[in-house]
Amino acid sequence: MTVETVASSSGKPRVMVVHPLVVRITHWVNAVAIVMMVCSGWQIYNASPLIPFRFPAWMTLGGWLGGGIAWHLAAMWLLIANSLGYFGYGLIGRHFVRSFLPITPRAFGHDLREALAFRLKHKLGTYNAVQRLLYIGVLVLGVAALVSGLGMWKPVQLQLIDSLLGGYPTLRWIHFFAMSGIVLFVVVHLALVALVPKTLPAMITGRAHLDASPAEVQS
C-alpha cells in the first residue's frame, strides 16, 4: 500500500494514507458482493446439499431456490466487475508486490509466534507476514470460487474448466471448499478488526494518525 506522510513538519498530528482509494472502494463493494454471493449460495446449496447439513433459512438469501439463483447470478457480475478493478490495480499498480511481498518463512514463523502470543504489534500501513499469506490465500480462494463457479454455470460452453478441474461434480466440491475457506477468512478478519478497532476507520477514510515512530511505520 502507499505509505505517504502528510503534514509532518508543522507540529500538527501526522497523518498518513494507509489504504489507497481503489483498495477502499473495492474492499467495501467486495464486502457487499461476498455477503450476497455466500448467502444466496447457501440457498442454492440447500436444494441439494453435498453433506448432510443445510444452512438455516435466516442465513440464506433469496427465499427459495429460484430467488437464490437470481441473487447469485446477479451479484456475480458485481463481484466480477469489482475483482477486475481490484486485480487490475493490484497487478498494474503494483499493490500486490508492494503490500503482499516478500513473505519469508522466517518472517512468517516469527510473526505467527508473536501473533499467537498476542504480542504482534499492529502497524498501520504495513502487513505482517501472517497477514500477507492470509490475504494471498483468500485471493487464491476467490479465484478458485470464481473459476469453479463459471465452470458449473457453463459446463458445456466452458467445458475446458470442467475437464481441467475434474468434471461437474468435482467443481461443486471445489466451489464448496473455496466458499468455506473464504467464510473462515471473513470470520478471522472480523475477529481481528474487533481486536484492533483502529483498523476499521482506516479502511473507510484511508488515513490514520501516526502513533508510532516513522521508522516503525515505514518498516
Add this chain to the structure above:
Amino acid sequence: MNDIKPQDDRTPEARAARRQLLETLRPRLERIERRSFLRQGLSLGALTMLSGCNLADGDAVDRVLLAMSRFNDRVQSLLFSKTTLAPTYAADRITKPFPFNAFYGIDDAPDIDGDTWKLELSGLVADKTPWTLDRLRALPQQSQITRLICVEGWSAIGQWSGVPFRTFLEHIGADLTARYVGIKCLDRYYSSIDMETALHPQTIITLDYGGSELPTGYGYPIRLRIPTKLGFKNPKYIGAMFVTNTYPGGYWEDQGYNWFSGS
C-alpha cells in the same frame, strides 16, 4: 441430494427408497418452506431489506433481479455455440438408478396411452398434421450418453435416443428463423427454448431411455433431451409444440428461474 443420514446408507435399496420418498415430498416441502419464509419477518433478507423475492410480486429488488436475469439470458445466448457439443460418456458411467424429478411425486406422473397419443403442432409451422409415435420412430434416430444437470445442483448421466429436433423441425416446415419453440406438456408443465438451442445437433425428441421405450417416470411418450440446458428445460410428457416469435415463458421460468438456463 437430501439429508441422507449415515445409517440409511447401508443398502442401495434403502438409499433409493429414501431418495424417492424425499423426491415425492420435496415440491410440497419447498412450497411450505417458501410460504413460511414469506411470512417470517426476521431473516437476513428482511434485516437487510433484501426481502425474499419470488420475482413475481414486482417490488424494486425483484425488478432489478429480473432485469439481471434477462441480461444473463443475453450473455448466455452470446456464449452459446451451435457447434460446441456437451461431453459424452462411456456406458459404464451411466447413473443407476437415474433419478426421477418433477414438481410432483412419481405416483402422480401422467399415465399416457401411446397408441392414442398425438403430438399437436401450431404456430409458424408449414405442416400442422399431428404426429404419432410410429411416425416419429420412422424418422432417423440418434443416441447420446450425456450428463443431465439439475438446477438444484445434482447431476446424473443417462442414455437417451430419438429424433434430432432439427430433423423434425425441418420435416414439419418450421420457420427456423423464428425466436422460440414453445412446449406444452400433459402434466400441466410448459416451457420454451430459443431456436438456436432447438437446432443444436444434440437436441433430440427422446423416444427411448437406455435402449428401451421411455419409462413413465422419464417422460413417456416423448421428452425433449437438451444437454446444453439445465434439466428443467428438458420437458417430459409433451403433448403440443409451437413455433413463435412471442416469448412463451415456462412453468418455472414464470416463477423466477432464469429463462435461458443454458449449460
